[in-house]
Amino acid sequence: MLDKTIYKQIFKASFDAPIDVEFWDGEKVSYGQGDPIATIILHEVIPIKDIMAHASLTFGEAYMDGKIEIKGNLQQLVKVAYDSKESFLNGSKFSKLIPKHSHSENKSKADVQSHYDIGNDFYKMWLDSTMTYSCAYFVSEKDTLEDAQWNKVRHILNKLHAQSGETLLDIGCGWGTLLFTAAKEYNLEATGVTLSQQQYDFVSNKIKEEGLEGRVHVYLEDYRELKDTYDHVTSVGMFEHVGKENLGEYFKQVDHLLTENGTALIHGITGQHKGAGVDAWINKYIFPGGYIPNIAENVGHIIDASLQVDDIEPLRRHYQKTLEIWTANFHKVEEEVISKYGERFYRMWDLYLQACAASFESGNIDVVQYLLTKGPSGTNLPMTRSYIYHADVASGVK
Known part of the structure; x- marks a missing residue:
């Protein structure tokens, strides 16, 4: 009979x-x-050599394939694993980061399209009507997800202190909610860039439908190709995709794209004490080429780019709540997702959403x-934050 000692050590440590x-x-x-928070059922042997090489990748794939079953609260189970310093999720002897990845313009485009070009119909199943796939901003316990996404977009634009008639660039514009809000509510000339064909087509069609030609522009283009300057630059959930080796270039490009004394609002996932770096399973199945920096890394790159910091606002609890609502929405369309994409795909995304919620919670x-x-x-900003x-x-x- 197979000796299960090592498996037991891993579970005890984690x-x-x-x-x-x-x-x-x-x-x-x-x-x-x-009382146990969850029961882990191993339906078959998971090779120890695979666990030792890439624990998160191995367990993630085993869950996707149904080799591991979780009964109980998956988010809390992952959260507890993050809380344990000896866990395979915390850089212990049971885990290892994957190698560096190329982030050429062609590679970045392929990475983005692998995630966002699953199809707009997929995201419509479980996002809210704004089609916003980033952290919401919950001001009140009564806020719906849609309320909180509108809150987030307006909170970003308000921080910029943008004035009517000014120009704005949104790097990684998604499905365009920020662009259309900037144009319609703040009277800005708004330009967005994306590498996702699906997002580009969606925004282009909406510009025509709403008669906003001349006020809203979208380009299927890498942010490194842009030459014009703008009064304001926004980028929401973007720098996580550029790769560790390109973070410096990313912030320098933000500087190049701004007019003198212009303002930028950069919103993204960041480690407080350390960067989450690269997770092998997420990198393979969810965000190829992704990298989560820590605050010190980002601030260092900001300084090197000659930009100056006006404000830093953490929104950890907001993203945890956003992910929990997405998970609940995703569970409601389980049968539809499985019917269209398969059970393995459904389990992959379910694990991703709940594991991310757990990572923020921890x-x-x-x-x-x-x-x-x-x-x-603060040159073109009021003297205090109260203006926001x-x-x-x-x-x-709200």
Whole structure:
């Protein structure tokens, strides 16, 4: 009979809360005291050599393939694993980061399209009507996801202190909610760039439908190709895709794209104490080429780019709640997703959404908004932050 000692050591090191484990031969082992938060069922042997090489990738694939089953709260199970310093999720002896990846313009385009060009219909199943696939901003417990996404967009535009008639560039514009809000509510000339064909087609059609030609522009283009300058630059959930080796170039390009004393609002996933770096499973199946930097990395690159910091706002709890709502929405369309994409795909996305919620809940990662100025900080901004919240109220942020 196969010796399960190493498996038991891994589970003991990785979970401080009570869990039950049921092995492929029927043996059941309980860890911790009290009622288990979840039961892990191993339907077959998972090779130890694979676990030692890439624990998160191995367990993730085993879950996708149904070799591992989780009964109970998957988000809490992953959260507990993040909480344990010896966990395979925390850079212990049971895990290893994957090698560096190329981030040429062609490679970046392929990486983005592999995630965002699954199809607009897929995202419509579980996002809200704004089609916003980034952290929402919950001001009130009564906020729906849609309320919170509108809050987020207006909160970003209010931070910029943008004035009627000015220009704005949104790097990685998604399905265009920020662009259309900037044009219609703030009277800005708004330009967006994306590498996703699906997003480009969606925004292009909406520009025509709403008669916004001349006020909203979208390009299927890499941000590194842009030459014009803008009064304001926004970028939401973008720098996580550029790769560790390109973060410096990314912030320098933000500087190049801004007019003198222009403002930028850069919003993205960031580690507080350390960067989450690269996770082998997420990199292979969800975000090829992705990298999560820490705050010190980003601020260092901001300084090197000659930009100045006006404000830093962490939104960790907001992204946890956003992901929990997405997960609930995703579960409601389980049968539809499985019918169209298959059960393995459904399990992959379910694990991704819940694991990310757990990572935010544990504080392993955060999401941060960096308000930046080209030139001396705050030159074109009011003297205090109060302008942001006054503008939030005036613009309908609840």
